[in-house]
Amino acid sequence: MTPATLGSRAPASPGERALIGVLALQGDFAEHIASLNACGIEGIDAVEVRTLEQLAAVDGLIIPGGESTTIARLLIAFELMEPLRDRIRAGLPAWGTCAGAIMLAVEVTNLDRPPIAAMDITVERNAFGRQIDSFEADLDIAGMEGPPLRAVFIRAPVITRAGAGVEVLCRLDDGRIVATRQGRLLATSFHPELTADHRMHALFARMVLAAKASSAVETT
Amino acid sequence: MTSNGSTNVTSSHSSDTATWTVKAGLAQMLKGGVIMDVVTPEHAEIAQEAGACAVMALERVPSDIRAAGGVARMSHVKMIKEIQATVSIPVMAKARIGHFVEAQILEAIGVDYVDESEVLTPADDVHHIDKHNFKVPFVCGCRNLGEALRRISEGAAMIRTKGEAGTGDIVEAVRHMRSLWSDIRRIQGMRDDELYVVAKDMQVPIDLVRQVRTLGKLPVTNFSAGGVASPADAALMMQLGAEGVFVGSGIFKSGAELDDGTASGHKKMLDSQRAMATAIVKAVTHFNDPQILAEVSMEIPDSMRGQSVSSMAPSELLAGRGN
Numbered sequence: 001m002t003p004a005t006l007g008s009r010a011p012a013s014p015g016e017r018a019l020i021g022v023l024a025l026q027g028d029f030a031e032h033i034a035s036l037n038a039c040g041i042e043g044i045d046a047v048e049v050r051t052l053e054q055l056a057a058v059d060g061l062i063i064p065g066g067e068s069t070t071i072a073r074l075l076i077a078f079e080l081m082e083p084l085r086d087r088i089r090a091g092l093p094a095w096g097t098c099a100g101a102i103m104l105a106v107e108v109t110n111l112d113r114p115p116i117a118a119m120d121i122t123v124e125r126n127a128f129g130r131q132i133d134s135f136e137a138d139l140d141i142a143g144m145e146g147p148p149l150r151a152v153f154i155r156a157p158v159i160t161r162a163g164a165g166v167e168v169l170c171r172l173d174d175g176r177i178v179a180t181r182q183g184r185l186l187a188t189s190f191h192p193e194l195t196a197d198h199r200m201h202a203l204f205a206r207m208v209l210a211a212k213a214s215s216a217v218e219t220t
Numbered sequence: 221m222t223s224n225g226s227t228n229v230t231s232s233h234s235s236d237t238a239t240w241t242v243k244a245g246l247a248q249m250l251k252g253g254v255i256m257d258v259v260t261p262e263h264a265e266i267a268q269e270a271g272a273c274a275v276m277a278l279e280r281v282p283s284d285i286r287a288a289g290g291v292a293r294m295s296h297v298k299m300i301k302e303i304q305a306t307v308s309i310p311v312m313a314k315a316r317i318g319h320f321v322e323a324q325i326l327e328a329i330g331v332d333y334v335d336e337s338e339v340l341t342p343a344d345d346v347h348h349i350d351k352h353n354f355k356v357p358f359v360c361g362c363r364n365l366g367e368a369l370r371r372i373s374e375g376a377a378m379i380r381t382k383g384e385a386g387t388g389d390i391v392e393a394v395r396h397m398r399s400l401w402s403d404i405r406r407i408q409g410m411r412d413d414e415l416y417v418v419a420k421d422m423q424v425p426i427d428l429v430r431q432v433r434t435l436g437k438l439p440v441t442n443f444s445a446g447g448v449a450s451p452a453d454a455a456l457m458m459q460l461g462a463e464g465v466f467v468g469s470g471i472f473k474s475g476a477e478l479d480d481g482t483a484s485g486h487k488k489m490l491d492s493q494r495a496m497a498t499a500i501v502k503a504v505t506h507f508n509d510p511q512i513l514a515e516v517s518m519e520i521p522d523s524m525r526g527q528s529v530s531s532m533a534p535s536e537l538l539a540g541r542g543n
Contacts, residue, residue: 024252024505025505026251026252026253026271026273026504026505027249027251027252027253028248028251029251030251031248050505050506050509065248065249066250066251066252066253066273067249067250067273067274067309067310069268069309070253070271070272070273070309070501073270073271073501074501074502074505077271077498077502078502098249110308125308129330130330130331130332131246131310131330131331131333131356131357132238132327132330132355132356134238134242134245134246135235135237135239135242136235136241136242137234137235137236138234152241152242152245153242154242154245154246154249155246155249155310155332194241194245194248195241
């Protein structure tokens with residue numbers, strides 16, 4: 001296994017497995033679970049999250065691609081919005097891809113429901129236009145070793161503002177921000193779950209393991 | 221290519237639009253969701269508010285197409301553009317089977333997906349559209365694995381089982397979904413050398429047959445269509461292996477009896493349709509949880525009256541178009 005270049009704190013003690021949930025209200029949650037299972041990081045398990053009980057059990061959460069208006073409404077309808085917001089603000093590692101990045105932002109252009117509002121970024125929905133403008137591109141992600149990452153953008157949002165504590169991980173050629181990190185939170189405009197390159201999933205899995213290990217230290 | 225000059229963060233190179241990954245990818249984003257037929261911006265707004273993951277812009281819902289008779293064509297461009305202007309979710313629209321110019325027009329106005337649909341009157345009774353030639357992705361109907369793979373080989377990036385549109389009868393949707401999965405499971409149990417005969421019998425490329433066997437599913441997203449009229453119908457199709465659901469007449473033909481011609485009657489009908497739409501969205505998310513399905517079913521008005529498929533003459537059925 002290659003050493004972590006990001007989120008590289010000591011891994012959890014052996015036998016201490018981390019449970020990574022994927023919010024499964026709507027969207028491509030199955031692809032995220034497959035990518036987590038294939039990312040090569042040991043000591044993690046992946047599960048779908050649809051209920052409060054499932055949410056309470058996880059050590060990290062991915063909010064997948066999908067339709068952000070749909071996901072926002074279902075979070076509210078099933079009374080998951082507040083508990084999710086509380087857990088993420090209390091330090092649950094979370095990663096949003098596309099619609100998920102929209103949900104994590106404190107501010108969103110053109111979304112008619114309040115998002116989870118955890119990461120200090122502003123996101124513009126459908127920033128590239130309609131589906132015929134969707135595209136793939138090779139990206140260099142700050143801190144990621146190896147060749148550029150092939151990234152898939154589908155009716156994708158962009159991050160139009162990154163707050164003071166937010167690290168910009170990637171910009172397009174035109175300067176627009178498409179990946180950010182703030183502490184235990186990760187946001188990407190694109191969909192690493194749609195390709196066979198699982199480095200972003202490995203990065204997030206290491207973030208979750210590191211957070212679990214550090215909270216274990218705090219409680220002992 | 222050059223970086224834009226900022227430090228630490230670097231640039232992108234070689235960007236491509238309309239790749240297979242991008243076309244099939246939008247369908248993957250719709251999974252676990254409900255795509256609703258809408259005929260007016262008012263419907264589109266109700267659909268988005270209820271949590272639809274996309275809308276299908278139509279001139280008439282399928283049950284009205286049946287009632288009206290005549291030739292059913294692509295919807296009026298002006299109406300589709302009004303719906304695009306109303307909602308922020310993806311907007312799909314239907315083209316007639318084989319009518320590649322209707323598809324060109326839909327691409328030109330920027331619809332997010334084209335449904336080459338048997339619900340409209342076919343323009344070509346031999347050929348389907350060569351969907352590889354388009355930047356916009358296509359969804360097509362199927363009744364079995366052979367139809368699905370023929371459509372995928374023509375370039376469809378998403379499949380829906382056909383069912384029988386506009387009836388409110390789920391029996392054909394069930395038949396087609398069961399047939400598809402039964403074919404897939406049969407292939408999974410075969411030896412390599414037996415796949416050639418499958419490809420020959422189904423008139424599909426051997427590579428697609430091999431792919432289905434490896435994946436244990438279609439290589440593209442597969443929704444269910446044609447007959448869903450209640451949250452229970454939607455959850456049934458999900459439990460039978462659909463990755464999402466199209467609902468046409470089942471929403472905007474429910475509660476029609478409430479509209480007595482008065483403004484308050486019209487509002488009652490829309491409220492009832494809103495409740496049905498919301499309930500079906502929730503049922504698709506929790507399709508495997510009977511407790512939640514029971515709660516969701518408490519909230520709904522009466523389903524559309526419907527028409528049982530077994531009472532219809534073969535000439536009235538749409539699913540046989542474009543095999």
